[in-house]
Amino acid sequence: MKTIIIDWDHCAISNDDLKKLIEKTIFPDVNVVIASSCVSSDIIKNRLNDLCPGHANTIQDIVILQPETFMAQSESKKNIGHNKLDLMDDYMPQDADYNDYLFISNNLFARQKITQADIPVGSKLPEYKIRMAKDPDRPVQQHWQNFSFETSQTLFPSTGNRFGGKVSVVDKTRSDKTSSWYAKEKPAEKINFVQIEVFTGELLRFLLGETLPKTRYLTRDDNLFVLSKRIEGFTNLNSVEALETLKENNYKGLLPLLFACMFVEEADLKPDNIGIDAKGNITKIDNDGTFTSITFSMSGANVPTYSALRQNLVEQFGFSKEDIDSPHAPEHYSPPLWPKTLFTDSAVISKENQEDMYYLWAKILSASNVILQIMSKTIDSAPLKATLEAVLTAKMEKLNTYMKDHPGFIEFMSNNGERVMNRIREEIAEFAKSNRRYFAGANASLLKPVEFFQGNSLDYRKSD
Incomplete structure (x- = not known):
């Protein structure tokens, strides 16, 4: 029978x-x-x-x-x-x-x-569960048994809107080491949104450094959870003390962070989501409002095709040549929430801070293959991968075009080109060492930065 x-x-x-x-x-x-x-x-x-x-x-x-x-x-x-x-x-x-x-x-x-x-x-x-079963040790996929959901503490209930979700604090225990993570609950059909959020978190961590939290996700029963490692001593910019600390540090790290947020099409950058850690480093949390030209035109699990709506979103969340020098107060880039009135101090755009941003531009241009590799290892849906790759490539090509006649960037690279490329090479190697799963089986050439600056001019060539 x-x-x-x-x-x-x-x-x-x-x-x-x-x-x-x-x-x-x-x-x-x-x-x-x-x-x-x-x-x-x-x-x-x-x-x-x-x-x-x-x-x-x-x-x-x-x-x-x-x-x-x-x-x-x-x-x-x-x-x-x-x-x-x-x-x-x-x-x-x-x-x-x-x-x-x-x-x-x-x-x-x-x-x-x-x-x-x-x-x-x-x-x-679902496709993501099939891939999870075939490859249980994926870079961003965690096992729920390693987290203390039974004793979790709820911080925020679900708001029911696009950026909302029930948030709890859970502990992860491995060997004799315990760490705290924020777990944001999402319905299973939001897997594409979740993977975009996780990719954004990991991309920002690669571009800006380990002061930004690790981002992962897991499935438990039929629910998804976005995991963000808790930042020691995080205080958001609603705090006067945090703003004073940022000012005392001459706003170091602010311009690169704001440009990176513009690069990933952040739509929800309010003071709650920017802050400082226990050591005074600037950092950012909560990435579910990114790559908005894609997510705002997505319905359920369907990846959007190009349409009038997408064209409008691409325009709204695209950065202009004028915006790249003033990500603290962009003119063209127009998300719903952006801290334009928060950073009016002239010290924000000091020469040192501008050069930190120039370094970020150089890193984006020379590490394009690494950026696409992180995306490929995070996103399951083939149509979504193709859409994200097209969006990322277009942004990198636009940035490269703007750099060709940007006097500040050209002077910076002319004076510091070799040092900059050596630093980028070291940071790629360090990221690959501590995040091996992103690069398992990848060709070694993937980790070599693209040499894009020759003499006093840009000569950007994408690696094969």
């Missing part, structure tokens, strides 16, 4: 398919079993009766696995994947022919264990 086992809690099965399964139980060679760790058998049968009012007797015969002990263990849906396996074991006889079983579930943990027992699995997993 063929047995179809439905993981009720994670089956994501349509009403039409449920009807078909129930109708199949009329035949003597097919048996339907429903396993649930958190929904009562009465609720399940009531739903089935509503769907198929003419099959009451068949529904009555459906086996529903749900021992009360598992209900108690599964409070708040904890350990559902483990408990579902115990339910399966209770049902299957010791000498079962596993070829006679079909398991329908979207729970990755349960599916992996079931397939290890040679039980066929029905229903297609």
Whole structure:
């Protein structure tokens, strides 16, 4: 007899398919079993009766696995994947022919264990879960078992808007080392948005340094969580003390950070999201408002095609030649939230701060392959990868064009070209060393910066 086992809690099965399964139980060679760790058998049968009012007797015969002990263990849906396996074991006889079983579930943990027992699995997993199963040690993918969700502390409830999400503090423990992370909950269908947010966080960390937090994500049951490592002593710029510290440090790091935010099309740069750490370094948190020309025109999991809406967004969130020298008060770049009135002190655009920004421009131009590699290792969707690559390449080519007749940048590179390239080379090597998973299997030439400045002029050539 063929047995179809439905993981009720994670089956994501349509009403039409449920009807078909129930109708199949009329035949003597097919048996339907429903396993649930958190929904009562009465609720399940009531739903089935509503769907198929003419099959009451068949529904009555459906086996529903749900021992009360598992209900108690599964409070708040904890350990559902483990408990579902115990339910399966209770049902299957010791000498079962596993070829006679079909398991329908979207729970990755349960599916992996079931397939290890040679039980066929029905229903297609989302693309990101398939990739996660094939490559469990991806750079940005974390395992929820390593985080203390059971004892997490909720900081903010979900706001329900584009930039909102329930935020909790969780601890990650590895060996004898514990670190604190912010976990922002997102629905599973937001995987493209989540991966863009994580890519942005890692790109900014590569461009600006380790003072910015590591960004990761994980899946738990059917939820996604964006993880951002907690910054020691972070104080945002709503604080007078933080602004004073930034001023005392002559606004060091501010221009590069603001230009980098402009480069990634940040739309939600309010004082809450910029601040200083315990050592007074400027830093940034919360990247779910980036690459806005893409995300503002995305619907669900669909990557947008080029349209009038996208064209308008590309214009709105594109930086002009005038903007690149004044990211603290851009004229053309016009996001909903930007701290234009916060940095009016002339010290913001001191020569030292401008040269820090020139260095960032040089790093972007010479590390284009590294930037695209980080993106490729973070994003699953092939259409989204192609769209992001096109957007990033266009921005780098625009920046390169602006640099060709930028007197300050040309003078900076003429006086410091060799030192700049050596520093970029060292920073790429250091990032690759501490983030090996981004570059596993990559050609060594990927880590060599593109030599784009020759003599007193730009000679930018993309690496193959």
